[in-house]
Amino acid sequence: MPIIGAHVDSSGGLHLAYERAKAMGAEAIQAHPTPPGFWGSPKLDETRISTFKEAAAKFGRPPFYFHAVYLINLAGDDPTMRSRSESTLTGYLRAADELGVNGVIFHTGSHKGAGFEARLPSILEHIRKVLERAEPKTARLLIENNAGLGGCVGARFEEIARMLDGLKDPRVGVCFDTCHAFASGYDERTPADVSRTIDELDxxxxxxxxxxxxxxxxxxxxxxxxxxHANIGDGQIGAEGFKALLHEPRLAKLPFILEVPGAGNGPDAEQVAVLRGLATG
Ligand SMILES: [Zn+2]
Ligand SMILES: [Zn+2]
Structure with missing residues (x-):
């Protein structure tokens, strides 16, 4: 059975995400260590690092991911924006590694009409630089698939594959978003659709x-x-689709992290219970 997790509020201290996750029944965690709408990387000192590591140990070290700020764009033609994105992502990856966080999930950004192939060499160069500057020992950089609006890179699986092939680096992996995939044309509404989409993903x-x-x-x-994003079962993928995703043997060992609206404040105990119910039912 997959690990059921959620995006968790970390305001007031990143370590607080552990008890908040536990309170909602989430066994894997994603958090924004800095406000997602502003430039910035996590600022660490010895106290923050030890407080976080103590909480990790106390709560049994559940999988923990950072989601990078939304402003990141490694694919555009503005060099200032790209270098800011590179530095921010470097700060995130370095912080994740120091804290023992599993990885940093990020959106590659938009080529803004220039075309994926035209921007690919520059994207790869920036990702290589991020890895070179952050020198992570365990934390990974995770490219998220995109819904595909406005020239955003990574809506088609082929584009993500081209990035992975260009990097050939085990420190880079993928975060698969079920909503973004569906919006990009990968059907997940029935067991047969899910099976075909996961075949193609593989x-x-x-x-x-x-x-x-x-x-x-x-x-x-x-x-x-x-x-x-819609709550599980309330959207166009629907409960049958999620049940199939959760029972797909090839996804059985992965954390399923909710980023749904809940009652208005994001994932909550109820949404975690819905997902777990579909996974066990
Ligand atoms: Zn997502
Ligand atoms: Zn999204």
Whole structure:
């Protein structure tokens, strides 16, 4: 059975995410260590590191991921924006590694019409630099698939595969978002659809490269290219689709992390229970 997790509020201290996750029944955690709408990387000192590590030990070291700030764009043609993105991602990866966090999930960004192939060499160069500057020992950089609006890179599995092939670096992996995939045209509504989509994910990207699942239903339809998360079972993927995803043997060992609206404040105990119910039912 997959590990059921959630995006958790970490305001007031990153270590607080552990007890908040436990309170909602989540066994894997994602957090924004800095406000996602602003530039910035986690600021660490010895006290913060030890407080976080103590909490990790106390709560049994559940899988823990950072989601990088939303402003990151490694794919654009503005060099200032790209170097800011590179530095921010470097700070995130370095902090994740120091804290023993499993990885940093990020969106590659938009080529803004220039085309994926044209921007690919520059994207790869920046990711290589991030790894070279952060020198992570255990934390990984995880590329998230995208819903595909406005020239955003990584909506098609092929684009993510081209990035992985260009890097050939075990420190880089993939976060698969069920809502983004659906919005990009990968159907997940029935067991047969899920099976076909996971076949394609495996054939093109390779399941060995997928480390974590973002488990979100989609407000908008198949191929809509919109990024609007719905609560599990309330969206266009639906409960049958999620049940199939959760029972897919090839995903059985992965954390399924909710990034759903809940009652308005994000994932909560109820959404965790819904997902767990579909996984066990
Ligand atoms: Zn996501
Ligand atoms: Zn999204």
């Amino acid at each position: 054939r093109v990207i390779g399941l060995k490269n997928v480390e974590v699942i973002h488990s979100n239903d989609s407000v908008t339809g198949l191929g809509s290219n919109r990024d609007r």
